[in-house]
Amino acid sequence: MTTETTNRMDLTFRRLKEQGRAALIPFLTVGDPDLETSLAIIAELEAAGADIVELGVPYSDPLADGPVIQRASSRALRGNIHLRTCMETALKARESGSELPFILFTYYNPVLQMGLDTFFAELNRHEISGLIIPDLPVEESEEMRTRSRDAGINLIPLVAPTSSERIAKIVSGASGFVYCVSSLGVTGERASFHEGVDRFIESVRQATDLPVAVGFGISTPEQVARFAKICDGVVVGSAIVRKIEEVIILLEDPAKRAEGLLQIRDFVAQLRP
Numbered sequence: 172m173t174t175e176t177t178n179r180m181d182l183t184f185r186r187l188k189e190q191g192r193a194a195l196i197p198f199l200t201v202g203d204p205d206l207e208t209s210l211a212i213i214a215e216l217e218a219a220g221a222d223i224v225e226l227g228v229p230y231s232d233p234l235a236d237g238p239v240i241q242r243a244s245s246r247a248l249r250g251n252i253h254l255r256t257c258m259e260t261a262l263k264a265r266e267s268g269s270e271l272p273f274i275l276f277t278y279y280n281p282v283l284q285m286g287l288d289t290f291f292a293e294l295n296r297h298e299i300s301g302l303i304i305p306d307l308p309v310e311e312s313e314e315m316r317t318r319s320r321d322a323g324i325n326l327i328p329l330v331a332p333t334s335s336e337r338i339a340k341i342v343s344g345a346s347g348f349v350y351c352v353s354s355l356g357v358t359g360e361r362a363s364f365h366e367g368v369d370r371f372i373e374s375v376r377q378a379t380d381l382p383v384a385v386g387f388g389i390s391t392p393e394q395v396a397r398f399a400k401i402c403d404g405v406v407v408g409s410a411i412v413r414k415i416e417e418v419i420i421l422l423e424d425p426a427k428r429a430e431g432l433l434q435i436r437d438f439v440a441q442l443r444p
């Protein structure tokens with residue numbers, strides 16, 4: 172791994188800080204509805220102003236995901252998408268000229284299946300800047316943190332509103348950014364967030380010098396703007412995955428594909444802080 176790739180994410184946050192802007196961080200499930208379309212969608216996300224993209228590895232038991240992302244995973248798994256193909260998507264996007272830093276979002280089981288040595292070697296080869304593993308067992312996190320650091324990959328910790336006394340422990344040794352989960356429960360658009368979420372985010376800011384991003388439930392320009400005022404990044408997943416689901420019929424029709432992609436771009440562009 173060249174440290175340049177990891178710096179790609181750090182440089183992005185640094186540039187945005189100079190511009191006084193928070194990062195817009197979309198999430199998509201790779202392979203939904205197919206790999207080639209995911210590549211086209213990544214290009215639309217970049218054109219719409221995304222600053223970093225989370226590439227979700229579809230999984231059969233996405234325990235932290237709500238129905239929208241669960242459905243996206245099921246669609247992608249029908250196309251036999253797995254961890255390595257998701258990594259390859261990052262490299263293909265790079266080869267197509269994408270400047271985006273990519274975060275690989277995966278549950279832990281596919282990582283174990285691949286084996287840690289191969290996993291980190293493959294992350295290097297595919298120019299992945301960051302890693303989110305929502306179900307990483309605490310007893311494994313030390314080794315993953317060490318391996319990530321040695322590989323020059325940002326292992327991004329998730330901090331929940333209930334983590335209060337563990338925040339310092341969770342963020343110590345982290346890199347890239349700290350991901351504040353805005354609400355308890357699973358992913359999915361929300362009209363409101365955990366009571367005291369602003370105080371929670373502030374407490375995370377006090378505990379780390381890293382950029383702090385927030386996700387879970389954020390789906391409208393107003394919600395993005397609200398959190399962009401107090402964070403360095405805002406993650407939007409389900410709302411974008413739902414838009415992809417809504418236009419899938421267009422994406423799968425060669426005559427209407429461009430229209431479908433444009434609707435995704437427009438949806439994301441209006442979210443941008």
Ligand SMILES: O=P(O)(O)OC[C@@H](O)[C@@H](O)c1c[nH]c2ccccc12
Pocket residue numbers: 198225227235236240276305329357358359360386387388389406407408409410
């Ligand atoms: O979908 P939402 O509510 O916009 O939340 C972001 C989320 O999609 C993405 O960051 C993510 C997808 N699956 C997850 C599981 C755990 C934590 C985070 C995630």
